[in-house]
Amino acid sequence: MARKTFISYKYSEAQGTRDKILGALGMDARYYQGETSTSPNLTDRKTETIKNHLKKMIFDTSVTIVVISPNMKLSNWINWEIEYSLRETTREDRTSRSNGIVGVIQKDYYFGGYGWILNSIRNPDGCSSRSIDESKLYDIIIKNRTNLKNPIYACPTCQSVDSLNGSYISLVTEDDFISNPNQYIENAYEKSKKINVFNITKQTNAQKNWWSSFL
Template structure:
């Protein structure tokens, strides 16, 4: 099933990946609510004007895809877009739901080690460590926040990469091969908010 989606990304370094994500959605791209290559340039507009336009794009969506790129924290908008996606916003007699939110990690310098490294635990299981210095607090605080935690391995306290966090991180290559799997996962979690400790503030 297709869901209305919004893509949050840093234009100067992730525009090409944004276009590939939209392309990977194929027929479901018609449900995409965010910017495209044909969107008008708003760089000369006021902050309030841009916020109102972004609110209009995000309000009716169900899933927000966040492109995790090396300079994401230099964006003026991404943490605000995540916050708006997570909050329930009332307009007239309608209230938006909390979006499912998914992070797609950009491949950089040939891999993903700039953000995530794999380690082998004492029991032989492999887990991933994330360098949080690249991430906004609103991303960090919505990871590993399943309640109660369901450990994949009780001994090494590892959790499932998709179910263990409300905001899961997925490498761009994995997402582009099967976008529906990850979008469905994000949407499903948005219908099980009581299973996660959601942080809706920056």
């Protein structure tokens, strides 16, 4: 079943990935609630205007797709969009529940691959697993990874956590996501239905401080 989705991304470097995702969704792209190449430009609008516009789009969705790109942390909005996606929000007579969230790691279009953030490591027991450069990620993403209360291990010996089901915010490569977007969207949605089995962080101090600068 198709889910209403919102894509959070840094426009200057990830609009192409956004368009690829929408293309991969095919007919299901009609359930997408976020910006497209034909959306009005809001960059010159006031912060509160932009925020209200984003709230309207996110509120009616059930899954947020976050494009993990090299300079994502320079965005003024992605961190807030993730945190708003995790809130239970009431508008008029409706209350939304926390969105499922999946991170899509953007491929390096100059050199290919994902070495800018991913590395493969070999554990002492001989298993291979991936390591992620967390300096590229917002705290809200880091705190909602490997946060299943009863961990699911891909390997019980080295206790490497299942990359898809062991985190509320799973990170998948662009290639994997594009090949089967509904698999990952549905996985994120199903986790949102049982959110209580995760230790969820819905807001970080960095975000509180960011918004205080506009008061």
